[in-house]
Amino acid sequence: MYKRLFFVAIGLWLVTLSVVATLFLRGITTPGSDGRTAISLTTSERDFVLGEMRGMLGAVQGVIEGIAANNASAVAKAASSGGLAIEAGVPVTLMAKLPLDFKHQGMAMHTGFDELAAAATRGESSALLTARLAEHINLCIGCHQSFRFNQTP
Numbered sequence: 001m002y003k004r005l006f007f008v009a010i011g012l013w014l015v016t017l018s019v020v021a022t023l024f025l026r027g028i029t030t031p032g033s034d035g036r037t038a039i040s041l042t043t044s045e046r047d048f049v050l051g052e053m054r055g056m057l058g059a060v061q062g063v064i065e066g067i068a069a070n071n072a073s074a075v076a077k078a079a080s081s082g083g084l085a086i087e088a089g090v091p092v093t094l095m096a097k098l099p100l101d102f103k104h105q106g107m108a109m110h111t112g113f114d115e116l117a118a119a120a121t122r123g124e125s126s127a128l129l130t131a132r133l134a135e136h137i138n139l140c141i142g143c144h145q146s147f148r149f150n151q152t153p
């Protein structure tokens with residue numbers, strides 16, 4: 001009797017584990033109508049991420065403006081606004097819905113901004129900073145080519 005209960009418990013545990021593992025890797029996604037992977041988020045989660053995205057565009061704008069003005073501290077300040085620190089506020093429930101690959105690309109983007117800020121601070125030339133930025137924007141392009149959002153209530 002206890003033995004059977006034991007196996008039922010182990011079985012349920014394995015099912016839970018595999019659901020959690022799948023969620024961790026794939027997030028909550030469906031194939032998008034345009035060939036991209038569509039991540040299903042609630043309206044407020046989607047609003048939150050898109051708000052962050054607009055912040056990323058603002059960071060790119062600030063970096064370009066700083067480079068054009070030869071102002072290293074302005075470049076560093078704008079780049080830092082897209083850095084890893086802003087990830088601290090992301091709710092865990094939202095994180096769980098994002099596929100692992102999306103999280104990797106998001107992390108690469110934030111650490112890239114931090115590296116750009118550090119490069120500006122140590123006085124890298126405008127040409128090098130511009131080249132870094134051009135390379136960095138490929139991360140934006142890459143993720144936008146792979147993912148979009150679905151809106152669920």
Ligand code: HEC
Pocket residue numbers: 050051053054056057060102103105106109137139140141143144147148149150
């Ligand atoms: C980890 C993936 C990822 C990365 C990296 C990423 N984005 Fe996005 N971004 C998205 C997704 C997904 C959307 C929503 C696209 C859709 O639903 O069609 C989006 C949307 C946006 C939007 C539209 C916001 C709105 O209000 O509709 C802007 C602007 C944007 N991103 C800017 C950027 C910039 C600039 C970068 C790079 C510095 C960047 N993103 C990097 C995934 C990413």
